[in-house]
Amino acid sequence: MNDSLHVKVSNEKAGSILLENNEYIFDYTTGNPDAFVSLSMPVRAKSYANPKLHPIFEMHLPEGYLLSIIKKHFSKITKTDDFGLLQLMAQSIKGRLTYDADTTPKDEILSLDTLLHPKSETLFDELVTRFALNSPLSGVQPKVLAKVRDKVTLPLQEYIVKAWGEEYPHLALNEFYCMSIVKRAGIEVPEFYLSDDNKLFIMKRFDIKEDGSYLGFEDMCVLQARQADEKYEGSYEHIAKSIKTFVSPKHKKKALRDFFKMMVINSLVQNGDAHLKNFGVLYENINDIWLAPAYDVVCTTLYIQKDIPALHLLGSKKWWSKAFLLRFGKESCELNSNETLMLYDECVEAIRITANEVKERIEGENDLHVKVFLSSLVEVFEREKDH
Structure with a gap:
């Protein structure tokens, strides 16, 4: 049995990927050199054959938490090997690379305020239910990709929303302050936020241009x-x-x-x-x-x-x-x-400033578990930097 998917680059048909005899084969159907699917796969007549799914296509597959959720819900009705997953997620993969799919996912829209000021303790679980199949995200951390409207007059944006489980307590706080260090050091970072209840780290997708086209x-x-x-x-x-x-x-x-x-x-x-x-x-x-x-x-x-x-x-x-x-x-x-x-x-200076910011946060923090976690984070930040 053959399985295939048609691949588009910036909405232009570029080629097709085929699973045949346990081998993944990608063939270009375009002669346009700018319609390459990957920097490491230039347009050519010869097929790209691989015993595993080519890395550029595998990059779109979910991992960890999202993968377990999707397999749990869909393994009885469809194959959830790499190619089955790619077919399952194809309609939701939006970027410079897209795939021809039978259906277009329905856009469900949130407001940024809903994410930043959650009124429900189960908000992330609700997001997973709504957005799991719309979230072609790698990484083991619980996360979903959600369409968000910041203000009524602004176009829709896509945000990655991350939560944390018992194994990694307060991971949203951890990432928020570590990313604050990166930003203070003058390194480019995506727009990011922390929800009021410290449960969600929210990061704007960084491959979408202001006109809505994709990098x-x-x-x-x-x-x-x-x-x-x-x-x-x-x-x-x-x-x-x-x-x-x-x-x-x-x-x-x-x-x-x-x-x-x-x-x-x-x-x-x-x-x-x-x-x-x-x-x-x-x-x-x-x-x-x-x-x-x-x-x-x-x-x-x-x-x-x-x-x-x-x-x-x-x-x-x-x-x-x-x-x-x-x-x-x-x-x-x-x-x-x-x-x-x-x-x-x-x-080092970016770490010093952020450590002081965290210490101020600790002074006004009422949640004992948060205080203890942030104190441990400050200890890491204040370790000797010139060893």
Whole structure:
């Protein structure tokens, strides 16, 4: 039995992906070189054959919590292998890449106020029920993609809404303050919010332009031709190399500076989940490619005490010293000594300011569990930075 899906690039028919004899085959049906499905899959006559779903298509599949919810509801009525999932999610995948599907998902609209000021303790569960099949999102954390209207006069926006379970308490608070550090350090981040009840971290989708059209986005798994289950393989040097390979010359210096700062912050806040899928690029076309905003930055050692970095850096998976990070900046990010020191200090200052903000929050906090969690977060933020 053959299964196939037609793929469009910016609404132009580009090719089709076929599952035949346990092999995934993608064929272009266009001769337009700008209608490439991935930066690593240029338009050509020869088929792209793979024993697993090609990384650019796999990038659209749900993982973790969302995957378990979808399998629970649909495994009895349809196949939920990779290709079955892609067919199931096809109608909801909106971006530079889309798929021909039999139906168009019904738009359900929320207001941003509903997310920021929840009146129901079960709001996230309600969102999952409404939006699970409309949420082609990777990552293990509970999350959904929701259409949101900020103000009556503004166009609809798409926001990723994340919650947390008992295994990772107060993850929304954790991500909100870690992302605040990233923003203060001058690194581009998506627009993000924390709900009043601290249960939801809300982040605006960053690949949609003001006119509603989509930018291309590819994570490092796709750029390195790796499957999603290989996201913890490789090194940060390989990411720097991918940045140098794919990012356009006019954006390269900024991309490498920002990547170095992201690495400093990930190390200092002890983010052990900065894997290949948590870095990526955005692009208008083959000549205009830049580093995507930073996302998914959290302190993981608050949950896994002896957690280690997701990837190797200079051959090590231990939390790196300042000297180690500065060396990485010079050897892999094309920075000089003065630049690495200046950028490192910007990150340390961003952490210091955020730590003070959290301490002020603790002073006025009535919830004991929140106070204890935030105090632990401050301890991480205030650890010696010059070791």
